[in-house]
Every structure is written in structure tokens, then in C-alpha cells.
């Protein structure tokens with residue numbers, strides 16, 4: 001299954017200055033738990049943000065720069081190339097951002113794992129519009145953590 005996973009504040013904000021705009025342990029733990037198995041695909045900045053968390057999982061990092069190497073991590077120069085590599089691993093594939101990877105993956109993915117954070121944040125990276133693509137709600141869980149109201153959604157496409 002090809003999955004996208006993302007957490008969004010209001011206005012679909014997802015990042016600020018190369019970091020998450022928030023510090024919400026429950027959502028970070030959710031991300032680490034659900035992506036523990038399978039192959040993670042992410043852009044160069046997301047890879048550096050994840051730091052040591054990439055060590056114990058299968059990751060493919062994206063860059064078009066032929067000179068870049070990612071320590072102990074496979075590299076691909078496009079999403080199609082990364083998807084071909086990930087399919088050889090078997091198991092779930094998790095698209096982990098950032099913006100360009102999300103844009104390319106939305107038409108292809110089976111499921112969207114979306115955490116909605118009901119708060120305004122300043123940011124410089126935004127998730128693309130998804131509402132007209134992932135129209136089928138598979139699961140929903142509400143929660144409250146670090147003073148924020150969170151909604152964990154699993155969404156699919158119409159069959």
C-alpha cells in the first residue's frame with residue numbers, strides 16, 4: 001500500500017524554517033510508530049530533520065544533486081525511482097514529505113494518514129489541497145495533547 005503521512009495545522013501549514021512548527025510528542029510518537037515497518041520516502045530536508053530516527057528503518061532520501069550522498073541510506077533522484085526501489089522491499093511505503101514529494105504522491109497514493117492540529121502556526125511549507133482527492137474516511141480519532149486538539153484521520157479514495 002502506498003501511504004502519505006502528514007500533520008497539518010490550520011491553513012495546511014506543515015513546516016517552518018526547516019522544522020515542524022510545533023512540538024507535540026503524541027503526534028511524533030504516532031508517526032514513529034506507524035512508519036516503523038515498511039519503506040519511508042522523503043526529501044533531503046526531511047531526512048536531515050529526522051536525524052537518528054532514520055537509523056532503525058528503511059529510508060530512501062531524495063535529491064537531484066548527483067554529488068549528494070546520504071549516510072547509510074539509499075538515495076533516489078526522483079519519486080518514480082524511489083517507488084521502484086521501495087516496491088522491491090515489499091511492505092508498505094510511506095511518503096513523508098516535504099512539499100514537492102507530497103504534491104507528486106497525492107495522485108498516486110492509496111491512503112492519507114493525516115493529523116489535523118486545530119491551531120494557527122506561522123510557517124513556510126504547506127501541504128497541498130487533498131480534500132477532493134481523499135474523500136473516503138476510513139478512521140478518525142480525536143485527542144488532546146500539549147494543549148492542542150488533534151484529529152487523526154485515515155483517508156482513502158473513492159473506489
Ligand SMILES: NC(=O)c1ccc[n+]([C@@H]2O[C@H](COP(=O)([O-])OP(=O)(O)OC[C@H]3O[C@@H](n4cnc5c(N)ncnc54)[C@H](OP(=O)(O)O)[C@@H]3O)[C@@H](O)[C@H]2O)c1
Pocket residue numbers: 005006007008013014015016017018019020021042043044045046047049062063064065068076077078079096097098099100101104125
Ligand atoms: N508536518 C509534517 O507532517 C511534515 C512532514 C514533512 C515535512 N515537514 C516540514 O516541511 C519542511 C521540509 O520540507 P521541504 O519541502 O522544505 O523539503 P524536502 O522535501 O524535505 O527537501 C527538499 C529537497 O529534497 C529534494 N527533493 C524533494 N523532492 C524531490 C523529488 N521529487 N525528486 C528529487 N529530489 C527531491 C530536493 O533536493 P536537491 O535540491 O538536492 O535536488 C529538494 O530541494 C520542514 O519544515 C519539515 O519540518 C512537515
